Amino acid sequence: MQNAKDLKDYRSELRESLDNEFLRKTLDTFAVSYRAGRANAFKDVDVKALIKEIADGKDEAGQHMDELFQEFKKNAEAAGVHVHLAKDADEANRIIGEIAQKADCKKIVKSKSMTAEETLLNHHLEDLGLEVTETDLGEWIIQLRHEGPTHMVMPAIHLSRFQVADLFGDVTGKEQETDIEKLVKVARRELRRKYAEADMGISGANFCLAESGTIGIVTNEGNARLVTTLPRVHVALAGLDKLTPTLHDALRVLKVLPKNATGQALTSYVTWITGANQCLAAQDERKEMHVVFLDNGRTALAKDPIFKEVLRCVRCGACANVCPVYRLVGGHKMGHIYIGAIGLILTYFFHGRDKARNLVQNCINCGACADVCAAGIDLPRLIKEIHARIQDEEGHPMSSVLLGKVLTNRKLFHRLLKTARWAQAPVKEKNGFLRHLPMVFAKEQNFRALPAIADKAFRDLWPDIKPNVAAPKYKVALFSGCVQDFVYPDQLTATVRSFDGHDVAVDFPMEQSCCGLPAQMMGELKAARDVARQNIRAFEQSDARYVICSCASCASHLKHGYVKLLQGDHVWEPRAKAFAEKIIDYSSFMSDVLQVQPNEFQDKGSKVTYHAPCHLCRGLNVKDAPRDLMRTAGLDYEPCNEEEVCCGFGGTFSMKFPELSSELLNKKLSDAEATGAEELLTDCPGCIMQLRGGVERRGSSLKVRHIAEAVAEQRKK
Amino acid sequence: MSDHIELFKEKAKLVSAQVTEVASMDEAYQFVVDLCDKKEACQLMMSGCAEAVSDPAQELCDTKQRKVVAAPNLEEADFEKLAALCKAQDFDCIRQGMRQHLGGIDIGFTVCQGGIAETGTLMLESNDEEVRLATMVAEHHVAVLPKSLIKADSYDLEQELGERLGNGPSYTALITGPSRTADIERVLALGVHGPLELHILLLEA
Known part of the structure; x- marks a missing residue:
């Protein structure tokens, strides 16, 4: 979450993360093992060609979002599903709240949905007096801690087993050991009860297939299967960007998504649901099923010549996995709700300029994210474009305007550099470095010596x-x-x-x-x-x-x-x-x-x-x-x-x-x-x-x- | 074809599934009964049942008192064969009523409709909610996969899968290994919500 007022504030938050030893060690280990795992998963695969196909397919879908929505709606409705379209986060939350109230639901179990994080759905439902329980282990942990995810795939990667054991101690009222296997089983048993009691299940959707009105859900834990099976009402919340014409598109994405996310060939479960299925808890033994599509700026994004490629994102989280800055500071500082390089961009579109202003400056432009993106999104470039856009909207800072002015005038620029050569003379050492930094630099620049300008260009x-x-x-x-x-x-x-x-x-x-x-x-x-x-x-x-x-x-x-x-x-x-x-x-x-x-x-x-x-x-x-x-x-x-x-x-x-x-x-x-x-x-x-x-x-x-x-x-x- | 089978075995094992070849369904039923006999009454004992949970969670767990095998997608005659073997061992064998067993059962037994060699994946028709629940609340999922149904990769299964999705309402699962998580410190743990073990029985057919 981004709450920093300005860059200075943001930087002091970053320093807190740098001091978090557990986080640093975890993310270091992760960065190294992820790289090896991904390489192994893609060995013998022409990954660049596959990524190109995905990018083309997603671009095509993005250009026909409205038609795909209509087609999905027709097919899903024919199979007994109620299909909704929400223009923004508030409307999506309101629709889902009304579904719950109309069906007289009290307890809700949820499987992972980044889109629901985007709309802050849980807050809304809780305000209506509904009990909401996240069932993905990581999501449950952060829900209990009242915080947001620090990774799109591993939302609780910033926490240690000790913190989880303490938390589960509070939840169960019984002291817990710090053995991870055991903690996982505690969660299994606590959450099983929640599924049994729930009357509504909320899931996300990784794919919405227009040709059949099917949703596809990708999970490792299998929690989505229980969420979509036990309660009598099921609501799936999906961004319009999840619409895709055919099953083939989804199978193609599945050839990359799990490999890119965690180095797995495929996740443990891929669940395909068409229509209102059998549900023995419902009166007519049919599930009440809803699919709520969220626009929240996606239609406008699809028309933007530069930013439309943002809609290609399949939410694998790889851009965070390889980001050297993410590795240092973690997801709470490297995103607002969406994390990593894509998060820097989406924050601007989904959560506004205020949340994005500091974030978008925190890209070192190393290109590691673009290199692994499952959908071939040119992430660093788009981050720079957002930065420029924010400056255009708010006015450019003087330093940046001056730099621009100087750089466009070669003669002036070169004259300044030559002048600097004279100015640096008093602090220039024999070894070619400056003895101490000129006044214009802050003291914190002192982590490296700066070179002097050469005698002759x-x-x-x-x-x-x-x-x-x-x-x-x-x-x-x-x-x-x-x-x-x-x-x-x-x-x-x-x-x-x-x-x-x-x-x-x-x-x-x-x-x-x-x-x-x-x-x-x-x-x-x-x-x-x-x-x-x-x-x-x-x-x-x-x-x-x-x-x-x-x-x-x-x-x-x-x-x-x-x-x-x-x-x-x-x-x-x-x-x-x-x-x-x-x-x-x-x-x-x-x-x-x-x-x-x-x-x-x-x-x-x-x-x-x-x-x-x-x-x-x-x-x-x-x-x-x-x-x-x-x-x-x-x-x-x-x-x-x-x-x-x-x-x-x-x-x-x-x-x-x-x-x-x-x-x-x-x-x-x-x-x-x-x-x-x-x-x-x-x-x-x-x-x-x-x-x-x-x-x-x-x-x-x-x-x-x-x-x-x-x-x-x-x-x- | 035999290449597919070897690749399937290799990939399934990589995701912690246990693969066994069986010559007949009778052999598969015997496998289920033997496995059920060998396993602890509540597998969770090993890794969590002894751990303290909240009182309501414990109550749900306590509903499980006997060894239970569920076989929701067997034909009547086949089910009777399995049930007879279970009865001889004093295990319950059920086809439906999974909602009465949310505290857990020992084995969910299913016959699958397809497989993908490239990823060691099973395709399981789950239109019937009993199938969904049996394969989730069971501590072990034992799945029979006829060898002839194994396809090289997901695209080869596309047409069949597509037909299922196009004929809604339908619920179809692709299953690759047991339920897993790495959400705490990225340490892999099996059986977070679903089966702790997945046994795949490759059937000569």
């Missing part, structure tokens, strides 16, 4: 470095990005040097500027678009076949971000696509295009380990190239634990949430140190800034470099 070094290639085999242009241009020019110099012997003609278009990702991260979409156009124009002047970018974040933004930013712009969309075609990261260019060979390198290289930048391994889906390159270049590469987990940089994220950024950084460095490597290599200057700054603060002997620097050094002289 790459663009000023370029005339001296540019290689002379008489008969070029490859024509390439460099996109530097701000960090390499102004802070780490050596990385670009090394990039160029490592092409030696391959007849690569290199160009460096001077009109290039910041890629614009920071502007997008800050919700300044207009500035992000302006900069995109400037860069595309700058590179259209060059006849290069490839645009090499040795900053993973810039590269992924240039390749995928630009096309999306300029989508629908008749002039610029095609130009963005043509530009994107040329973008290639450093390691892929070396390994796949130049196809460098071991004999070009010295064979005795130092022991290195690797950090896979989010925007390379997921953003560009480049996984093998850097690892192959290190081995080819004669380096003794030792893989690092959790190599593909974010280092905590996330650009402006690390400025906004230093307490989270520093946790991720420390974990990363501990993993790297544990390999015993002398050097930690990576292919993103942003990561390097973070990692080096952390190494400096820890006083670690680990050396952090761009992979290009190590490769250039290994080249035979």
